[in-house]
Amino acid sequence: xxxxxxxxxxxxxxxxxxxxxxxxxxxxDGEMSIHCGKTPSAVFDNKGRLLAVFEKDRHVYFxxxxxxxxxxxxxxxxxxxxxxxxxxxxxxxxxxxxxxEEILVSWTQKTAGRFSGNIRFSRSIDGGSFFSTPxxxxxxxxxxxxxxxxLQVTPSGRVYIAWLDKRDKLAEMAEGGAYTGAAxxxxxxxxxxxxxxxxxxxxxxxxxxxxxxxxxxGSDNVAVFWRxxxxxxxxxxxxxxxxxxxxxxxxxxxxxDWKIDGCPHHGPHMANGEALxxxxxxxxxxxxxHKGIHxxxxxxxxxxxxxxxxxxxxxxxxxxxxxxxxxxxxxxxxFFDGENTRLLLxRSIDGGDKWGxxxxxxxxxxxxxxxxxxxxxxxxxxxWLAEQxxxxxxxxx
Amino acid sequence: xxxxxxxxxxxxxxxxxxxxxxxGCLMAAEAGSPLKAxxxxxxxxxxxxxxGKPFMLxxxxxxCPPCFKELNNLARWKRNHPGLNLVVVATDxxxxxxxxxxxxxxxGLEQADNWIFSEHAAVRLRYNIDPYWHGELPRSYLYDxxxxxxxISGLLKDETIQQWxxxx
Numbered sequence: 256x257x258x259x260x261x262x263x264x265x266x267x268x269x270x271x272x273x274x275x276x277x278x279x280x281x282x283x284d285g286e287m288s289i290h291c292g293k294t295p296s297a298v299f300d301n302k303g304r305l306l307a308v309f310e311k312d313r314h315v316y317f318x319x320x321x322x323x324x325x326x327x328x329x330x331x332x333x334x335x336x337x338x339x340x341x342x343x344x345x346x347x348x349x350x351x352x353x354x355x356e357e358i359l360v361s362w363t364q365k366t367a368g369r370f371s372g373n374i375r376f377s378r379s380i381d382g383g384s385f386f387s388t389p390x391x392x393x394x395x396x397x398x399x400x401x402x403x404x405x406l407q408v409t410p411s412g413r414v415y416i417a418w419l420d421k422r423d424k425l426a427e428m429a430e431g432g433a434y435t436g437a438a439x440x441x442x443x444x445x446x447x448x449x450x451x452x453x454x455x456x457x458x459x460x461x462x463x464x465x466x467x468x469x470x471x472x473g474s475d476n477v478a479v480f481w482r483x484x485x486x487x488x489x490x491x492x493x494x495x496x497x498x499x500x501x502x503x504x505x506x507x508x509x510x511x512d513w514k515i516d517g518c519p520h521h522g523p524h525m526a527n528g529e530a531l532x533x534x535x536x537x538x539x540x541x542x543x544x545h546k547g548i549h550x551x552x553x554x555x556x557x558x559x560x561x562x563x564x565x566x567x568x569x570x571x572x573x574x575x576x577x578x579x580x581x582x583x584x585x586x587x588x589x590f591f592d593g594e595n596t597r598l599l600l601x602r603s604i605d606g607g608d609k610w611g612x613x614x615x616x617x618x619x620x621x622x623x624x625x626x627x628x629x630x631x632x633x634x635x636x637x638x639w640l641a642e643q644x645x646x647x648x649x650x651x652x
Numbered sequence: 653x654x655x656x657x658x659x660x661x662x663x664x665x666x667x668x669x670x671x672x673x674x675x676g677c678l679m680a681a682e683a684g685s686p687l688k689a690x691x692x693x694x695x696x697x698x699x700x701x702x703x704g705k706p707f708m709l710x711x712x713x714x715x716c717p718p719c720f721k722e723l724n725n726l727a728r729w730k731r732n733h734p735g736l737n738l739v740v741v742a743t744d745x746x747x748x749x750x751x752x753x754x755x756x757x758x759x760g761l762e763q764a765d766n767w768i769f770s771e772h773a774a775v776r777l778r779y780n781i782d783p784y785w786h787g788e789l790p791r792s793y794l795y796d797x798x799x800x801x802x803x804i805s806g807l808l809k810d811e812t813i814q815q816w817x818x819x820x
Contacts, residue, residue: 343715370717463717488806517806518716518789541786541805570784571775591775593783622773642773 287311287330289318290645294347294624297638297648299631300356305648306383307638308350308360313337315348315362317383324638324648333377333386339365341372344574344625345466345522346403351630353447354412358383361392361406361416370463372402374418378448392442394454395422400437403522405467407477414444415477415497416451417467423459436460436484439467441477443499457495457502460484466522472496473531478555480508480525480536488516492523492538496555504532506558509551511542524628526579528606532556535584535607537566537575548575550586552607562607567599574625578635580652582606585635587616587626587651596623598639600651616651619644686762687753689770690741695780698739698765699799707737708816709781709793709801710808713744714751718807722790723759729813730763736817738764743778743789746771
């Protein structure tokens with residue numbers, strides 16, 4: 256018997272009513288709820304509260320759950336003045352925690368003109384009651400593309416925002432030249448998001464529409480992993496370490512040789528390995544050497560990739576995440592089988608040397624967002640918004 | 653729950669309207685650039701419409717910079733070869749239909765058979781077109797008279813189109 260539209264989520268709620276999964280309010284049941292919004296991101300604070308942002312009707316909203324996603328506080332608008340906000344799977348509002356429990360929020364505002372946007376930032380220093388008036392992080396004053404923001408806080412409390420930027424393309428075109436793709440830029444805050452440095456460039460010629468992955472590098476700096484355009488049109492990935500004085504290390508991390516004059520719309524993800532400068536990476540490619548979702552371990556010091564593992568080469572597999580606690584590594588991704596979308600997981604207990612069987616974490620019957628890793632101390636938690644099932648939070652470690 | 657019901661009602665209303673006026677019904681999002689909602693059965697209806705004829709299926713989206721070059725090229729081909737059976741499908745959210753219509757008009761592609769993904773789950777519609785497609789854009793399918801097709805990811809080269817047209 257085919258479950259009815261309303262019956263199916265209820266059935267799922269019952270199935271997943273375990274300590275691991277919260278699906279209480281998983282059906283979109285209110286005008287202003289995370290279940291009814293778009294593209295949520297979340298983080299756990301030091302008290303174990305789930306802090307989340309999502310978009311609805313030209314506002315980023317902040318909400319909090321004290322019971323790991325069963326119930327949520329009444330959402331509060333971060334930007335009081337409405338603005339158009341990018342909400343696709345690859346480009347969404349972000350949330351992170353500062354060292355002094357500042358709640359930091361970034362997003363991309365859509366501005367007039369094709370592909371144009373501004374990197375926006377706001378923060379709350381009172382636990383989410385009040386958010387500062389949003390500021391624009393890109394400092395060129397140009398009406399061009401500054402999009403795909405990524406927000407990362409280092410263990411020491413430095414705040415990094417990285418994004419894809421077309422100011423150099425604009426300059427090159429004004430001179431009658433051509434410029435491939437976009438550039439990767441960043442800015443840093445040394446005071447918990449109260450102010451930001453001038454914009455700094457990581458690299459010219461990034462791919463234009465893929466999310467940027469980031470992880471801390473040591474206590475003070477950040478590593479970014481992004482889809483780059485090598486040569487004429489080879490869209491593999493670069494990895495760079497960013498510091499307040501510029502890029503300290505940069506290399507080509509993936510060697511897939513994917514030549515395409517097009518948009519993969521499929522950005523990578525990364526997590527810290529056990530040793531400094533070693534990163535667990537997951538990415539998607541349809542290159543000569545690798546096709547589908549892959550995992551690999553990359554050393555930023557030597558620029559060497561190892562342990563490359565084919566996670567899922569099927570067309571229905573997409574948008575992988577990687578997380579690690581000690582030598583336990585988790586790769587989560589979406590898979591559409593023609594009927595339903597499943598959230599799949601593989602585990603490694605030896606730092607990515609060997610991988611266990613594929614497990615199904617959750618299922619969705621209709622449209623669903625990309626899954627998101629929710630950073631939490633010593634835990635691996637995934638958040639996933641689906642049209643029918645609402646926003647679900649699942650602990651996999 | 654109430655809102656959920658409203659949403660289902662609204663979706664039902666939309667599909668009722670679509671079904672009510674049949675597969676040939678045009679969603680005139682903007683005068684001069686008819687745009688149809690691409691649903692689960694649309695691909696089949698497109699194949700039926702061009703039975704025994706070659707056609708090109710070109711997929712694009714608003715958030716794909718190379719797709720705009722593709723639209724420009726396709727518009728040129730359509731101008732120079734008015735008989736070209738060109739089906740253009742935007743994979744954007746249905747709520748973007750006005751913006752999609754504007755781009756079709758801006759590129760002068762009104763003479764093409766224009767569609768936008770309906771409110772059905774995009775992943776399902778993509779699968780419906782090609783279960784082996786990963787979603788990269790632009791994506792094109794060159795169908796011959798017998799409807800065997802060649803799939804191309806990324807910008808179509810003029811030589812590729814020329815070769816395909818030459819075979820017809």
